[in-house]
Amino acid sequence: MSVAIVDGATIINFLEDEEAFNVSVCDRFAYLDTDHDGLLSYAEMLKELQSLRVFETHFGIDVETDPDELASVYESLFVKFDHNLNGTVELEEFKKETKQMMLAMADGMGFLPVQMVLEEDSILKKAVERESNQVATA
Template sequence: MSVEVLDSATIFKFIEDEEAFNVSIRDHFALLDTDNDGILSYAEMLKELQSLRVFETHFGVDVKTDPNEVAHVYDSLFGQFDRNSNGTVDLEEFKAETKQMMVAMANGMGFLPVQMVLEEGSFLKRAVDWESSKPYY
């Protein structure tokens, strides 16, 4: 993890750079696709869904949550990715939902830079790294 400064423009520009964004999506998808069959099952996506930390409270303290509620939330999140409801997530579905989530984050963030703790390999960290690699004029 590292503390980074980013704003909505960082995210939007990363998404707009189709080559960089697509490489990032393909790499992350391949990492999740543990059986290398070109699709993600619920089991393969579960770790990724858990990393979203939807049950975390302030300052990193986890709340104790009813296991049925947890299962329902993860099922719903998986359903967001599984756009054709066939029980798996292909690369295009993964890309479309990830892009939609990043756009929502950027829209919610606004134009002022914020400091965030980002996990290595996360899409936001990749966006910051991508922007840092660009020459300034």
């Protein structure tokens, strides 16, 4: 994990760089596709959703969460990615939904800088690294 200062522009600029975004999404998809069948099952996506720990923490502090409620939320999130409702997530579905989530994050942040903890190899970390590399070469 690392800490970085991020704002909405960091994310928007990353999404506008289609090559960088597509490479990052494809890498993440391949990492999640543990059986290498070109599709993400619920079990494969569940690991990723659980790693976010969105519902298990409140302002960084662990909270007790109803397991049934948590399972329902994860199933709903999976369906959000599974646009054609065939029980698996294809690369294009994953790419489209990831982009929508990142746009929502950028919109929520606006252009005020926010200090964030970033997971190694996360798509958001790659956006920050891309921005840092551009500043360093300018």
